[in-house]
Amino acid sequence: SGTESLRSDTMxxxxxxxxxxxxxxxxxTLKGDCEVKFSPVMNASSISLDLLQLNVxxxxxxxxxxxxxxxxxxxxAHFGSTINAGLTDSLTVYYHGSPQMDPSGWGGFYMTGGYxxxxxxxxxxxxxxxxxxxxxxxxxFVERATYDFFILTDAGNTxxxxxxxxxxxxVGTDSLLTHWNLQxxxxxxxxxxxxxxxxxxxxxxxxVLQSQNIxxxxxxKPADTTNAKNSFLHLVDAMEAFENYYGPYNWERIGYVxxxxxxxxxxxxxxxxxxxxxVNGTLTYETxxxxxxxxxxxxxxxxxxxxxxxxxxEGMAKYSEHLFTEWxxxxxxxxxxxxxxxxxxxx
Numbered sequence: 001s002g003t004e005s006l007r008s009d010t011m012x013x014x015x016x017x018x019x020x021x022x023x024x025x026x027x028x029t030l031k032g033d034c035e036v037k038f039s040p041v042m043n044a045s046s047i048s049l050d051l052l053q054l055n056v057x058x059x060x061x062x063x064x065x066x067x068x069x070x071x072x073x074x075x076x077a078h079f080g081s082t083i084n085a086g087l088t089d090s091l092t093v094y095y096h097g098s099p100q101m102d103p104s105g106w107g108g109f110y111m112t113g114g115y116x117x118x119x120x121x122x123x124x125x126x127x128x129x130x131x132x133x134x135x136x137x138x139x140x141f142v143e144r145a146t147y148d149f150f151i152l153t154d155a156g157n158t159x160x161x162x163x164x165x166x167x168x169x170x171v172g173t174d175s176l177l178t179h180w181n182l183q184x185x186x187x188x189x190x191x192x193x194x195x196x197x198x199x200x201x202x203x204x205x206x207x208v209l210q211s212q213n214i215x216x217x218x219x220x221k222p223a224d225t226t227n228a229k230n231s232f233l234h235l236v237d238a239m240e241a242f243e244n245y246y247g248p249y250n251w252e253r254i255g256y257v258x259x260x261x262x263x264x265x266x267x268x269x270x271x272x273x274x275x276x277x278x279v280n281g282t283l284t285y286e287t288x289x290x291x292x293x294x295x296x297x298x299x300x301x302x303x304x305x306x307x308x309x310x311x312x313x314e315g316m317a318k319y320s321e322h323l324f325t326e327w328x329x330x331x332x333x334x335x336x337x338x339x340x341x342x343x344x345x346x347x
Contacts, residue, residue, distance in 0.1 A: 005305065008143045011047055012039045014088065015146040018135050022153045022195050023175060025116045031096035034135045037145075039088045047091070049075040050132035050139040050188075054097035061091040075136055093136045100133045106263055108133045114157075117194035117259045119266040119273055128307050131188025141304055144185035151178045151193060159195045160219045160257045162186070162271050182270065184251055190300055192268030194219070194257040201225050205236050205254060209243045214251075219271075220258040220279065227281040228258065234283065234328050238290045241327035242320065246297040254293070267295035267317075287321040287337075294320030 013036060020032035038047060056070045059077045068077040075093065083089055099109035102122030107130045109118050122130040132139040151159035155174045163182030171177050203216035216235065218228045235254070243249055251270050258276040265288060266273040272292045278285035298320070299313030318341065326334035 005140045005142045007048060007138055008140060010041050011044060011138075012041055013037070013138050013143050013145045014039060015148070016135060016137065016191075017148040017150075019150040020134070020152065020193065022116055022151060022157065022159070025111055025153075025195065026114075028098045028111050029096065030099060030134070032135075033092050033094045034137075035090050035092040036136060037088065037090040040083050040085050042085050043082050044079070044085075045082045046076055046078045049077065049093065049136040051075055051093070051095065051136040052132045053100050054095045057094040057096065059091055059093050061089075066091065073132075095136070102130060110259070110261065113260055115194070115196045115260050116157075117196075117257070117261075117273060118192060119261065120189035120191060120268055121266065129187065129189040131191055134193070135188075135191070137188040137191075139188045141187050141189070141306065144187055146185055147180075147182040147191055149178075149180040149193060151180070151195065152176070153178070153195055156197050157195050158198050159193060160198060160200070160217075160255070160271055161193050162191060162255075162269050164252055182252075184269065186269045186300065187303065190267070190269045192257075192266075192271040192273065194259060194271070194273065197221055198257070199225065201229055203235070205239045207239070207243060207249065210248050214239075214249060214254060216254040218256050218258075220276070224258055224276065224279060227279050228256075230281040231279045231283065231286065232256070232289060234286055234324075235289060235293070237328045238293050238324050241290075241324050242294055242297060244327075245323055246294075249296060250301055251296055256289075256292070265292045267292050267299055267313075269296065269300045287325065290324035291317045291321050294324075 015037040017035040053072050058065050059068045101108040102125055104124035107119045107122035120130055121128045129139040131137045149161040153176050159178040161180035163180050166179045166181050169177045198219045199222050201218040205214045220228045253270045255270045256272045256274045258279055259273050260276050262275055262277050294317045298316035304312050322334050322337045
């Protein structure tokens with residue numbers, strides 16, 4: 001895993017601007033382009049980008065196609081000249097294909113039942129980062145960049161991504177182009193796109209700690225929004241608990257998007273992929289809601305450098321479930337959860 005991070009010692013990725021066309025997603029295919037903005041840390045004549053088993057059509061820099069090699073896992077794009085350390089430049093990769101699901105079944109890209117979405121880690125993949133299944137990137141834990149998303153969908157669908165939704169435009173008679181922007185830098189595994197016939201519930205959290213409002217968006221199909229409101233009844237309490245224990249929430253939005261995945265959730269920054277089956281109108285799974293939210297302190301904000309440090313992400317998120325329970329209910333229920341968890345680990 002450490003080897004995967006070495007590129008970040010020689011090249012700094014500043015931002016990704018991704019355009020993706022989902023209008024043929026029902027056929028299992030996407031097409032699009034990704035502009036990668038970068039600054040070499042030392043003089044460089046090429047850049048290497050991770051992209052898994054998609055088709056690279058061309059790479060354009062300063063309006064001209066440039067030579068590249070691609071072996072289904074790594075793109076090496078040749079600038080044709082040397083870019084000096086400290087300068088800023090960009091190139092755009094044009095690509096298409098069928099994005100991969102992780103061999104384990106947990107992670108990667110899913111296209112099922114009118115939902116199209118990614119989960120940013122792959123349990124059976126090495127490294128576990130899985131941004132590379134849908135955009136060219138430095139797919140490691142340490143490289144952080146801003147994101148702009150321009151997602152084209154047919155008019156019946158709309159896209160939810162990280163950060164702030166800036167615009168939704170009609171394109172032609174039957175398509176929508178949605179623009180999302182995330183100014184807070186994230187590693188590639190926390191980037192998110194989810195497309196379906198979504199709407200969203202808007203709520204508000206007032207941070208006493210920061211003396212400001214933070215908006216909450218719960219994205220779901222219209223028939224599921226009432227259940228979402230009921231199952232997320234204690235979301236504001238979770239925010240109060242974590243700001244109390246951990247400090248300010250450093251993100252521009254609190255966001256969950258409901259997806260038909262039953263084996264867990266994924267803490268994409270401000271756009272948590274959350275299992276629809278657990279959004280049943282009850283509070284049965286609210287510790288999962290709290291777990292995913294807490295990653296915005298542990299895992300999204302402070303994160304591991306290698307997979308071996310995943311306890312920072314997952315250990316703290318598990319502990320946060322217990323803190324949430326004590327905050328909303330009482331110390332006895334907190335202790336019950338702690339003992340149950342201890343017993344599970346011992347067994």
